[in-house]
Amino acid sequence: MRHISNIIMAKSSSNRNLHSAKTSKKDEFYTQLSDIEKEVRHYKDHFRGKVVLCNCDDPRVSNFFHYFSYNFEQLGLKKLIATCYKNQNTDLFSDHKSEEAVYLVYTGDKNGDNIPNPEEIGIKKLKGDGDFRSKECIELLKECDIVVTNPPFSLFREFVELIMEYDKKFLIIGNLNAITYKELFKLIKENKLWLGYSIHSGDREFMVPSDYPLNAAGSRIDEKGNKFIRVKGVRWFTNLDYTERHEDLILYKTYKGNEIDYPRYDNYNAINVDKTKDIPVDYDGVIGVPITFLDKFNPSQFELVKFRKGEDDKDLSINGRCPYFRILIRKK
Numbered sequence: 066m067r068h069i070s071n072i073i074m075a076k077s078s079s080n081r082n083l084h085s086a087k088t089s090k091k092d093e094f095y096t097q098l099s100d101i102e103k104e105v106r107h108y109k110d111h112f113r114g115k116v117v118l119c120n121c122d123d124p125r126v127s128n129f130f131h132y133f134s135y136n137f138e139q140l141g142l143k144k145l146i147a148t149c150y151k152n153q154n155t156d157l158f159s160d161h162k163s164e165e166a167v168y169l170v171y172t173g174d175k176n177g178d179n180i181p182n183p184e185e186i187g188i189k190k191l192k193g194d195g196d197f198r199s200k201e202c203i204e205l206l207k208e209c210d211i212v213v214t215n216p217p218f219s220l221f222r223e224f225v226e227l228i229m230e231y232d233k234k235f236l237i238i239g240n241l242n243a244i245t246y247k248e249l250f251k252l253i254k255e256n257k258l259w260l261g262y263s264i265h266s267g268d269r270e271f272m273v274p275s276d277y278p279l280n281a282a283g284s285r286i287d288e289k290g291n292k293f294i295r296v297k298g299v300r301w302f303t304n305l306d307y308t309e310r311h312e313d314l315i316l317y318k319t320y321k322g323n324e325i326d327y328p329r330y331d332n333y334n335a336i337n338v339d340k341t342k343d344i345p346v347d348y349d350g351v352i353g354v355p356i357t358f359l360d361k362f363n364p365s366q367f368e369l370v371k372f373r374k375g376e377d378d379k380d381l382s383i384n385g386r387c388p389y390f391r392i393l394i395r396k397k
C-alpha cells in the first residue's frame with residue numbers, strides 16, 4: 066500500500082525541516098498503523114456516516130490519516146479531517162518558522178479506484194499554527210463526530226477536557242498514568258471515559274524522529290533508517306462502547322479464611338489487593354486495587370469509589386507505608 070505521505074508530498078509544498086524541527090520535542094512519536102488497525106476494528110459500527118477528526122496529525126507522518134483515508138469506504142465515513150501542528154519552537158531549526166500549518170479534508174473516493182488520490186484530498190491553509198486549542202481548530206472540532214489521534218502527552222489532560230467540553234466521541238492513545246490526573250479519574254468514575262479494547266499489557270513500538278536518542282531497551286532502526294522506541298503503559302482511551310467491556314471479571318479467591326492476605330488501610334475502611342486477579346469473590350466492602358484493574362473493569366460488576374486517598378485525604382497507607390496508587394472499588 067502506498068503511504069499517504071507520498072500523496073501529500075506530491076501535493077503540498079513539503080519541507081523536510083518541518084519534521085526535523087519538531088524533533089526537538091519529546092512529544093514526537095508516531096503511532097504504528099498496525100496498532101491503529103487493531104483498535105479501530107472493534108468500533109466499526111460507530112464510524113458509519115461519521116466525520117472523523119485527527120487533530121494532532123501531520124498527514125505526512127500520521128498513520129491515523131493514512132488509516133482513515135484508505136479505509137474510508139469500508140468504514141462508511143462521511144468526512145475525514147486532519148490538522149497539522151506547526152511547532153513554533155525555532156531554537157533548533159530557525160527556517161521552520163516560514164512553514165504554514167495546514168489541514169486536510171477527504172470526503173472519499175471519486176474516481177472508483179478506492180485509493181485517496183492527491184486530487185481527491187483538499188489541502189487548506191490554517192491561519193494559526195494548528196494548535197488543537199485554537200479557534201479555527203475548535204471550529205473543525207465542532208464539525209466532527211469522533212476525534213481519533215495520539216495527542217501530545219504533555220497536553221493530554223487539556224486535550225481530553227476540550228473534547229469533553231464539546232461533547233465529542235473519541236478514541237485516543239496515551240499513557241495509563243494519565244488516569245492519575247484527578248480530572249481523568251472523575252470521568253472514568255462517572256463512566257464517561259474508559260480504556261479501549263486492544264492494549265492491556267506490555268509495551269508498544271512508536272516511530273520517532275531521526276535525531277531522537279535511541280538508548281532505551283528495545284529501540285531499533287529499520288532497513289530504511291526509521292527509528293523506533295518501545296513505550297510501556299500505553300492504552301487507548303475512549304467513550305465508544307464495545308461489548309467486551311461489559312463482560313464480568315471471573316474471580317476465584319476468597320476472603321474468608323484468607324484474611325491475612327488482605328491487609329486493611331490505616332486511613333480507609335478497605336482491604337488492599339496487589340493483583341486484580343486476587344480480588345476476593347466473597348468480599349462486599351471496599352477494596353483497593355492497582356490502576357491496571359481498569360483493564361478488566363466492567364461498570365456493571367464494580368463501582369469505582371475513590372482514587373488514591375484515604376479519609377484523611379492522604380495517600381492510602383498500610384502500617385504507615387503507602388503501596389502504589391490504588392483505586393478503591395466495590396462490587397455492585
Ligand SMILES: C[S@@+](CC[C@H](N)C(=O)[O-])C[C@H]1O[C@@H](n2cnc3c(N)ncnc32)[C@H](O)[C@@H]1O
Nearest residue numbers: 092094095096121127150195196197215216217
Ligand atoms: C505523540 S505525537 C503523535 C502524532 C500522531 N498523532 C501520531 O500518532 O502519529 C503528538 C503530536 O501532536 C503535535 N502537537 C504538539 N502540540 C500540539 C498542539 N498544541 N496542537 C496540535 N498538535 C500538537 C506534535 O507535534 C506531535 O506530532
